[in-house]
Amino acid sequence: MNEPEKKFILIVDDSATNLAVLSQALKTAGYKVRVAVDGESAIEMLEKCAIDSTKIPFPELILLDVQMPGIDGFETCRQLKANPATTAIPVIFMTALADAESKMKGLSLGAVDYITKPFEQDEVIARVNIHWRLKQLTDNLEQQVTQRTCALQQAQVQVVQQEKLSALGQLVAGVAHEINNPLSFMVSNIAPAKEYLADITEVLRLYQKHYPAPPSDIVSKMDEMDLEFVIEDFSHLLDSMQIGTERIKDISLSLRNFARSDGDTASAIDLHETLDSTLLLLKHRLKDQGSRPAIEVIQNYGQLPLIKCYPGPMNQVFMNLLANAIDAVEEAWEKDQRPLNITISTEVLRESAIVRIDDNGLGMTEEIQQHLFEPLFTTKAVGKGTGLGLSIAKQIVTDKHGGELFCKSMAGKGTEFAIELPI
Numbered sequence: 001m002n003e004p005e006k007k008f009i010l011i012v013d014d015s016a017t018n019l020a021v022l023s024q025a026l027k028t029a030g031y032k033v034r035v036a037v038d039g040e041s042a043i044e045m046l047e048k049c050a051i052d053s054t055k056i057p058f059p060e061l062i063l064l065d066v067q068m069p070g071i072d073g074f075e076t077c078r079q080l081k082a083n084p085a086t087t088a089i090p091v092i093f094m095t096a097l098a099d100a101e102s103k104m105k106g107l108s109l110g111a112v113d114y115i116t117k118p119f120e121q122d123e124v125i126a127r128v129n130i131h132w133r134l135k136q137l138t139d140n141l142e143q144q145v146t147q148r149t150c151a152l153q154q155a156q157v158q159v160v161q162q163e164k165l166s167a168l169g170q171l172v173a174g175v176a177h178e179i180n181n182p183l184s185f186m187v188s189n190i191a192p193a194k195e196y197l198a199d200i201t202e203v204l205r206l207y208q209k210h211y212p213a214p215p216s217d218i219v220s221k222m223d224e225m226d227l228e229f230v231i232e233d234f235s236h237l238l239d240s241m242q243i244g245t246e247r248i249k250d251i252s253l254s255l256r257n258f259a260r261s262d263g264d265t266a267s268a269i270d271l272h273e274t275l276d277s278t279l280l281l282l283k284h285r286l287k288d289q290g291s292r293p294a295i296e297v298i299q300n301y302g303q304l305p306l307i308k309c310y311p312g313p314m315n316q317v318f319m320n321l322l323a324n325a326i327d328a329v330e331e332a333w334e335k336d337q338r339p340l341n342i343t344i345s346t347e348v349l350r351e352s353a354i355v356r357i358d359d360n361g362l363g364m365t366e367e368i369q370q371h372l373f374e375p376l377f378t379t380k381a382v383g384k385g386t387g388l389g390l391s392i393a394k395q396i397v398t399d400k401h402g403g404e405l406f407c408k409s410m411a412g413k414g415t416e417f418a419i420e421l422p423i
């Protein structure tokens with residue numbers, strides 16, 4: 001639509017008559033024309049374009065006289081082709097030198113065409129039109145290649161990451177499954193162990209009642225082991241073993257949820273459960289690390305219906321966002337010891353389920369926010385971040401679930417990620 005804007009041609013010729021005639025003809029044909037009277041001033045003009053091509057745009061095509069005072073057209077062309085900023089601009093030579101050798105020389109320097117003087121205006125216009133069109137096609141093609149290459153790189157990164165995740169998922173699911181058997185021995189044996197302990201204690205009490213004065217070696221053993229303390233502590237030990245095994249059971253369940261093999265089928269799930277399992281898996285990172293206090297996670301859960309989701313990938317999204325939030329508050333604590341807070345809130349808003357993950361970390365500058373979702377973009381130390389977390393999260397939310405992933409951040413204050421999923 002802005003074509004006339006862009007049809008910009010540079011004519012370099014030392015003859016004022018030629019410049020006037022050509023300019024007029026090209027303007028009539030719809031081109032914008034700039035002129036230069038020798039090679040040096042043409043190069044100078046193009047250097048200005050290179051400084052800020054939004055203000056002074058590069059020409060789409062250069063009509064270049066061969067015989068000029070100062071550097072001639074051939075040398076001008078050689079310099080333009082040697083400069084990466086101008087090498088792609090097509091050059092058409094104009095000259096009275098119609099011999100084959102001059103033509104060959106011009107073409108070998110990278111010119112796209114050759115017009116001999118005196119020229120026919122119609123022919124010049126026709127050639128300019130063709131080369132202008134060719135230039136447009138080349139530009140378009142280059143742009144498409146860049147876009148496709150970029151898309152391909154993204155796809156590749158994602159395929160590799162997804163393969164890794166699925167291998168990891170299988171491993172995790174396998175381990176969780178293997179833990180389950182030995183775990184269930186423990187879970188199911190603690191209750192009878194408690195009963196046995198109660199029975200043995202009762203028998204002991206009966207002995208004590210009926211034989212209040214046992215032989216001295218029994219008395220000394222009872223003193224040595226502090227029998228009363230052991231009887232009382234034993235049941236506490238069993239209680240804490242019970243709590244421990246319950247926890248392992250929860251973790252194993254979360255691991256299995258997390259690595260759900262049904263990643264490729266959507267099912268109606270309770271997002272709060274998914275969030276809770278992810279939090280459980282991150283517990284080791286949330287707790288007091290000695291070097292810093294525990295991170296407080298505030299769960300402001302609202303009412304959410306079951307949401308049709310791919311549970312495995314959705315776990316992955318929560319995991320990536322929460323891991324980033326943990327990194328962010330840790331970094332902020334190191335800087336100014338502010339309290340470490342992450343808030344997860346959920347609600348239904350306009351036919352969508354919203355999950356917000358807020359942190360009071362250091363936030364991000366505008367500059368970082370612009371690149372946030374690009375694959376491989378990271379500000380973290382080498383080996384700490386791969387820069388894939390958010391690009392994968394975004395892809396899972398938008399492409400796989402038809403939702404949206406938004407980020408609001410204030411440098412120094414904190415960040416909020418909002419996941420919006422259609423109900």
Ligand SMILES: Nc1ncnc2c1ncn2[C@@H]1O[C@H](COP(=O)(O)OP(=O)(O)OP(=O)(O)O)[C@@H](O)[C@H]1O
Pocket residue numbers: 320324325328359361362363364368372377378379380384385386387388389390391414415
């Ligand atoms: N909650 C947040 N607060 C501040 N900066 C963040 C937050 N989340 C993401 N970022 C910024 O965005 C960048 C990209 O995040 P992303 O999760 O994609 O990669 P990463 O965390 O660096 O690496 P990984 O692939 O291990 O997740 C981070 O390096 C960080 O600079």
Ligand SMILES: [Mg+2]
Pocket residue numbers: 320323324385389390
């Ligand atoms: Mg991350």
